[in-house]
Amino acid sequence: MEKVNFRTQVLTRHLQDNHRVAATATATAISSSPCLSYTPPEVSEQPSSFDVNSMRKLMDGHNLEDRDWLFNLMIQSRLFNPKLRGGKVFVVPDYNQSMEQQREITMKRIQYLLDHGVFEGWLTRKGFEAEMRKLALLEGGAVQFFGTKRHHDRWLGATENYLIKGCFSMTELGHGSNVRGIETITTYDSKTGEFVINTPCESAQKYWIGGAANHATHTVVFSQLNIDGKNEGVHAFITQIRDEDGNVCPNIRISDCGHKIGLNGVDNGRIWFDNVRIPRENLLNSVADVSPDGKYLSAIKDPDQRFGAFMAPLTSGRVTIAVSAIYSAKISLAIAIRYSLTRRAFSIAPNAPEVLLLDYPSHQRRLLPLLAKTYAMSFAGNYLKQLYVKRTPQLIKTIHVVSSGFKAILTWHNMRTLQECREACGGQGLKTENRIGQLKGEFDVQSTFEGDNNVLMQQVSKALLAEYVAAKRKNKPFKELGLEHMNKPCPIIPSQLTVSSARSAQFQNDIFCLRERDLLNRFAAEVSRYQAQGESKESAFIASYQLAEDLGRAFTDRAILQTFMEAENNNILSLLRSMYVLVTLDEDAAFLRYGYLTTENAATVRKEVAKLCSEIRPHALALVSSLGIPDAFLSPIAFDWVAANSWSTVQN
């Protein structure tokens, strides 16, 4: 009874605190007592100190009108499963659908968007915005890349209109990241002018082919090309795998990859080729061709370079993955931060109102650094897209290295953010309707496809080492991959870091450069030490994996910071930039391990991170509003979660 009395007292106090209209506190008020009710953060928070629209523009960077239109199309269609929760419509996946239903609805959605003219000109139109759209279609991208005019005329329009449904057959059961090792084999029959494609063994079956299990009519298949007994390496061919009625073509066998931990709306399949014959013209011949009489012709003589040229569309895949990972992080942060601005827990003093989650410094520390990183990586994503769109043959190496590093770091960041946001939402994070858990499932695979993150990071370090070796050997300055800072004298980090220097762009840039420079030196030294002991270059490299890992991160963090500094145009972004750098210093043990930071400096940095949290806190709402995620794509806990869970919604 005492407890009941106490509770009543607390309720009464809450009523008085937050509810100036005491007159309405009659019987109805008890059923909706204010301590358990919802105040929109727009009402409770201070108005934003910066223009949210301009910030959103800066963050999204391009095609804003297109995006908003697409959002509108999705929200207004039953196909995207709109649900009314707490007075707002949310488009949510239907979690009770089976894999087959999810696949079916995916195709219907594509058809719906197609019918509304969404894909018009995605592959055939020119210009920056069109280039951005092109990134979305991998198979079309492959045709565009490797194909020449004859392929473009015949296939691109049809792909854009989904008259043919393409898929991209590269990965095999036995070979994923190591594309050069794939076992599918193609020979040329000069009598009929046809290529003959074969799956020679079970490990050569194509695996994870998106769209293959149910829908695709055509595929771009990657295969070794064997001409007159000589293996010319990996090439790409267009092959029909189903007829117009959806029946699998002769000599093709297709099976399903089965249920997955995410992306069940995508019908990943497996394909076997049994002497499949295709016309000679179906070789995507931008890199190499075979003459009618069976002569192998290629402008690129070096097979390594030829292979590199074939890997180009994977770059486009990495670009889209890196960017979409950041949008997933944005969704989860917008949900978790909005929730933390409306949900309270525990009172500090016995009779005080409970405290907003985001007013706890510890909660700020969990979410706000991730928000700052997401801002940083958002700019990195924009830079990567720009780099990709403006690609030239000279930029291939840069694009490969930057896209590898960014893809790995951004997708890892996303998964970490999702987990933290899930936990920050407490039990509500467990509900699928609140999205974050579902994003974890859907985005998990991003660390694997289009290049395993660990492999990609090793490639970054490998490429840096190659630059290093070349520069040292020729005794020439560095001029690529952003390594120019290595030509300058080694930056000096103050042994007693002050608060103002910790926040200066100069120090922040210096310490990231210092880490990269020192790790590259160490890595080169370690590899050559192993080589001096008689190890091959490859095994020396494998043995130096620890430094390779640290170096890959150092390069990528430094590159991200530079994109941030280029985009930075106001104080709030400077604050976020400082947070991005200082939290990286706080979290990455390399700075202490190799002595870039003294222990005192590390302590200063840690204090500063906490201080930055409290400085960013008042901007939290405006910062998540600037992420540009429409309300309908967030979730009930981001808005009136009391109304969304009220008894009246149960009755309806």
Add this chain to the structure above:
Amino acid sequence: MASTNGETDQVLVEEKSSVRIFTLNRPKQLNALSHTMVSRLLELFLACAEDPSVKLIILKGKGRAFCAGGDVAAVVRDLTQGNWKSGVDYFRQEFTMNYVMATYSKPQVSILNGIVMGGGAGASVHGRFRIATENSVVFFYLMVYESCISRLFAMPETALGLFPDVGASYFLSRLPGFFGEYVGLTGARLDGAEMLACGLATHFVQAERLPLLEDALISADSSDSAVISSIIGEFSHIPNLKKNSAYHRLNIINKCFSRRSVEEIIAALEREAADNKDDWISSTIQSLKKASPMSLKISLRSIREGRLQALVNASSENSEWLAMSSVGKLAKILLRAILLDKDRNPKGCRAILLDKDKNPKWEPSKIESVSDEMVDRYFSKVNDDDWEDLKLPQRSNLP
């Protein structure tokens, strides 16, 4: 014009037990909301919120209109005389009033027995219960509807429609499919049956039964939405849509009005027209082509943006209409429009508005000449010394 007691006369107030009935009383002007009326309504609503003896508010109009929206003619008169600040003040008050209604703790029953336009829709759709009758006609001057409206009602101000109306883009964007785009861009009129079908009205009651309904609500003496809903339910029925209702054409509307831009919407309609002879399609195309290109583009953008983000999601019992949210945002667009017009050519306004010119000369005159950047200006942050961001009152009764 208004006499000293005219201020109260423009809104009649009846107290019937725990119910307050507010009647908009400017029948000659179709109850267009004057500055006086807006202030008075705001005052009344705020007072009733504090008064524990009030349980329910009924809002209705005298004469053949519920409310013909804001008194835009007066505002534009001010504007053309260089007194733009007073126009801004007017809109600010109107938005505040709508915001208060949208976040109101007590149920509001709006009886839409007649014409509802623009601001009138704003004043009613944010209430929990919206009753249509066989006399209801609703339209939004999101765009100019010069010929049609002025012929019908001889209402010069309805010819303006240079900008989207109070919260209209918010609730238009919540109509099924792309019906909101259709209504907003073409200025199509909806009758009571259509209002009910698309969700603008919550009930349909025969006009002759309204007095009985009022009595029933008064004797119910309740604030409980469920009780009120069931009382209204006893008087209401679901009428048939008229044969040529646009609502029957939801498929074509969804197909065409979902397109990315105004140009593409018109092109899609023209493709439909080529495929089948349908007067409805050709008159829809006509009305789009007659409208102000700038206003079409602003309207489309504001509906689409209104669909994506509600700035304040005011909580209330499962009523999505109550999310007044967009008020702040729309206020900015509108006021921005006024400021831009102030800088631009105020003559353009007058020609359309006050001189009843039958052939308005739009600037720019062609849809394709209105660039995204020009539309952007209406949505951008205002940097003006005279500018004060719209400050919405802290709602003490926000749950």
